[in-house]
Structure formats: structure tokens, C-alpha cells
Amino acid sequence: MSENTEIATQVKRRRTFAIISHPDAGKTTLTEKLLLFSGAIQIAGSVKARKAARHATSDWMEIEKQRGISVASSVMQMEYRDCVINLLDTPGHQDFSEDTYRVLTAVDAALMVIDAANGVEPQTRRLLQVCRARGTPILTFVNKMDREVQDPMSVMDEIERELGMAVVPFTWPVGMGKLFHGVYDRREERMRVFSPGEDKAGGDDEILSGLDNAEATKRFGAEFTQAQDELELLEGASPEFNREEFLAGRQTPMFFGSAINNFGVQEVLDALVDLAPAPADRPAMQRIVHPDEKKFSGVVFKIQANMDPAHRDRIAFLRVASGEFTRGMKLKVVRSGKEIRPNTVVSFMSQRRELLDTAFAGDIIGIPNHGVLQLGDTLTEGEALQFTGLPFFAPEMFRAVEVADPLRSKQLRAGLTQLGEEGAIQVFRPIAGSLLLLGAVGQLQFEVVAHRLEHEYGVKARILQSNFNLARWVTCDDANELKKFMDANAHRVALDAVDAPTLLVDHSATLRAVEQQWPKIKFHALREHA
Numbered sequence: 001m002s003e004n005t006e007i008a009t010q011v012k013r014r015r016t017f018a019i020i021s022h023p024d025a026g027k028t029t030l031t032e033k034l035l036l037f038s039g040a041i042q043i044a045g046s047v048k049a050r051k052a053a054r055h056a057t058s059d060w061m062e063i064e065k066q067r068g069i070s071v072a073s074s075v076m077q078m079e080y081r082d083c084v085i086n087l088l089d090t091p092g093h094q095d096f097s098e099d100t101y102r103v104l105t106a107v108d109a110a111l112m113v114i115d116a117a118n119g120v121e122p123q124t125r126r127l128l129q130v131c132r133a134r135g136t137p138i139l140t141f142v143n144k145m146d147r148e149v150q151d152p153m154s155v156m157d158e159i160e161r162e163l164g165m166a167v168v169p170f171t172w173p174v175g176m177g178k179l180f181h182g183v184y185d186r187r188e189e190r191m192r193v194f195s196p197g198e199d200k201a202g203g204d205d206e207i208l209s210g211l212d213n214a215e216a217t218k219r220f221g222a223e224f225t226q227a228q229d230e231l232e233l234l235e236g237a238s239p240e241f242n243r244e245e246f247l248a249g250r251q252t253p254m255f256f257g258s259a260i261n262n263f264g265v266q267e268v269l270d271a272l273v274d275l276a277p278a279p280a281d282r283p284a285m286q287r288i289v290h291p292d293e294k295k296f297s298g299v300v301f302k303i304q305a306n307m308d309p310a311h312r313d314r315i316a317f318l319r320v321a322s323g324e325f326t327r328g329m330k331l332k333v334v335r336s337g338k339e340i341r342p343n344t345v346v347s348f349m350s351q352r353r354e355l356l357d358t359a360f361a362g363d364i365i366g367i368p369n370h371g372v373l374q375l376g377d378t379l380t381e382g383e384a385l386q387f388t389g390l391p392f393f394a395p396e397m398f399r400a401v402e403v404a405d406p407l408r409s410k411q412l413r414a415g416l417t418q419l420g421e422e423g424a425i426q427v428f429r430p431i432a433g434s435l436l437l438l439g440a441v442g443q444l445q446f447e448v449v450a451h452r453l454e455h456e457y458g459v460k461a462r463i464l465q466s467n468f469n470l471a472r473w474v475t476c477d478d479a480n481e482l483k484k485f486m487d488a489n490a491h492r493v494a495l496d497a498v499d500a501p502t503l504l505v506d507h508s509a510t511l512r513a514v515e516q517q518w519p520k521i522k523f524h525a526l527r528e529h530a
């Protein structure tokens, strides 16, 4: 084992996480501030620039121009204290897609940002469901305390209800809005006094120690007294932090602050280092893979088309699961048996170049390719391993697609097959009828697909409304029963990209009726990549 010590040391230093939030809660701002604290100030500017570009237009053509930036900034690597932190971007609502879900399979923790005025919002709720299903540990940051917001007790209650897990406040706000005076750190037993300002780095904040602090009581009056009362209440009412509970996704540490004022951010960054887990074991079909094994392995969790549509360049995002990656090493794509030797690896943003040449468990590598790599692919130094757990979610929106020029229907199918492999869209072939169906979790996915079919495959496709709104993959231990089910429901069963039968219905009442009628059939909202 001794030869693995260097790898083990590197793995221990890694923290890989994503920020989940509803648009406008402050994800971009917080990302910038985290980068600022870790010393990567230049990068912070480009996060803002990217968001500005995205907001300037919702037109896909324009978004496409931004692809270069978005590839580079979809993973940000920073060093803080002794750790290497990988922050994975989860796109906001405008480009909400299945990618967003899959990114969450590549992280070891999530940071949930909540707008203190709005509480838990729909987008956050969707992403939370994925985290919860995977038992991903969640840290919570309650943002915008410099505004008139909900009182902290009710925010806490709401989070507790929505998450279905215990909330453990690490910091507690003293006042809010114009009367926001700072946050009290319950573990350090001291208050960090709020001062507005965008560019301060935090180290020079005023600190007042203890809850029985005469100066604080005098300066902050009623707000401080109220915080005192609430903190006393919390002592009895909220559970002690227990790291095992947190790692199992049953407790979330909560922090208050104001990202734009760079306030309360340091505590979050420290918590990521101190509390969030280093990369852990990952299950493959054949065996469990340990992160500090000597041999390299990794899994493709996202594929992104690159800038030049004519070349069909794609970048495969790979999460390292074990071993050490070095540029130019020989890797085997287990599914196809093909060997690749990635020399040009996409450099993600990082303040230190040397971080880019080697990668360890938890790190993300971007490998440009022309379709050799597919979603869910496992890469190894030769061992036949297949990682499990890359999910396909039952789409929530459906469209039928037909080609304007019937002579190009072959191109349509070819294009859709490739876009399906990339994970840009899910394609279903109804067992009765000839129109293909597209399934997505976000509206933009349809626009992207129509645009790319035209520009990359020369197919003008018509995207038509469909009556379906819900899908469930169906399986049954009894093959005859499954066949009976498919025959009886031929008008609403389709096959997906890997020929898995799928039931499509208009709404949940119909689904419930079908479920009751066919008790032996299993209905799945999620299919794992096999």
C-alpha cells in the first residue's frame, strides 16, 4: 500500500461540490466570492462575464457562441488552505437540462443557496430531490441578509420541512436589512460584525467575542437581544452537529450571510474544507473502486458539443474515480475496447497551472473527441470496469418531431441518435406509429436540438406538441406479463435509445390508474446507465 501514499494524500485534499439554487438566489455572486477568497480573483470576473452573456439573450445561437466560455467555466478549481476544491457549475433555469442532474452525480457534496426572502424555491427543490436520492451531503447558505427578509426561525423551519432533514445553524444572524449587524458563530462563540462592501477579503472584519457582550448589546440593541434569545432557544431545540448524520444526508449545517457583501462566505468555505467529504469509494458493476488505488479509472458524466459544429467536436467530462491521470497516458474505453491517449485535455479555470497536468479522484478532466466517448463510459488503464449510477431521468416534457423534407428522414434519425448519445435529449420510438418523440426536462433542450439538427445535420425538423407529459420506464420479472402489458398499451408505449420500454401518459391520474391495473409491472422514474 505504501506506493499509494502520494495518491491517498492527494485524494484527502480534494473537495468536489456543486452549488444548487433557484435563479437569482445568488449562486454566481457566491461563486465569485469563493474564488476571491481562494485567491483566484481574475476568474471571478469571468464568472460574471459569462452570466452577463447568458442573460443578454435567450437565443440559442448566442448561447452557442458562449460555448467556449461555458466549457471552461463549467468546472472551477481552486486551492484553499490545504485543499484543492473543484466547483462544478449547474446551469440556471434558462439552460436547465438533464445535464444539470447528471452533474450532481459527479460531486461529493452540494452547497444550497437560499434567498432569505424567498425560502426554498422550485428549482432548488428539484435539484434537492436528486441529492437526497443519492444521499449527497448538503451545506446550506442563507443569502441576502442585508435585505428585508423572512425571520431566520421561519427560514430554518421551511428548510427543515422541505429537505426532510435536521438543520444545524452554525451561524445565526443579528438583525436583517438596514439593521443587519452581523452573524454570530455558535461554535467559536463570537460575532463577526457586518460591514458592507464588495471587494474586501474578509480578514479585516471586526470580531466581538461571547454572547454576554456588553458592547454588542449597547451597539446593536434590540437586534442583538433578539439574537441572544433565539440562540438560547436553539441550544435546546436544534440538534448537535453530527458529522456522520451530515455525511449520510440527514443533517445540514446552515450559514447566514450576504454574498454580495462578501459576508459569511469565509465560514462556508471553511466548512467545505472541514466538513465536506473527500472523494469516497465508487461502485462499479464488477467491484467497489477505492479512490486511492494506484490504477486510474474515471467515468464520463457529461458531454458537451464544442465550438465548431462542422467538426462535431465534443468534450467529454470525466470524473476521476481512482489513481492518477497524467497527460498522454493510454486509456481504455471499456464499452468499446478502444484505446485513447488524451494529450490535449481541456484546461479548466485554475489559478495554478500544475494542477492541470495531473488529476486525482474528485478532479474533472475534459477530453475532446469525435464521438469515441459516450455518456456513462468508464475509462481505465485496461481493467474491465463499468461504473454504475449515471441516471437518466424520466422526461417531464414531450414533443413529436417530423422532418420537413421526407427525403432527409435518415439524417434526422442519425442526428437524433447522436444527440441522444450525447444526452442532449431523450429519443423515444413509439411501438405503434412513426413519429419520433423527444423527451426533455427543460424547454431549451428542444430548441437546442432543433437548432443543432439544422446546423450540424442539415435537417429542418418540425417540433410538434404532444399529449404526453409523464414517462415511466417499465420492467417486469415475468416476460410474458411485460409483453401483455405492451400489447395492451401499444398506443402509449415507446422504446428509448437502448430499447427500454417506456410508458407515456398525459397526467399522473392516468399513471396511477395504469399502476393499479398492472400490479406486477414496475414503473421507474429513473433509469441507470447500464
Ligand code: GDP
Pocket (backbone or CB within 6 Å): 021, 022, 023, 024, 025, 026, 027, 028, 029, 030, 051, 092, 143, 144, 145, 146, 147, 257, 258, 259, 260, 261
Ligand atoms: P444567480 O442567478 O443565483 O447566479 O444569482 P446572482 O448571483 O446573479 O444574484 C442575483 C441578484 O442578487 C444580483 O442582482 C445580485 O447582485 C443580487 N445579490 C446576490 N447576493 C446578494 C446579497 O447578499 N444581497 C443583496 N442585496 N443582493 C444580492
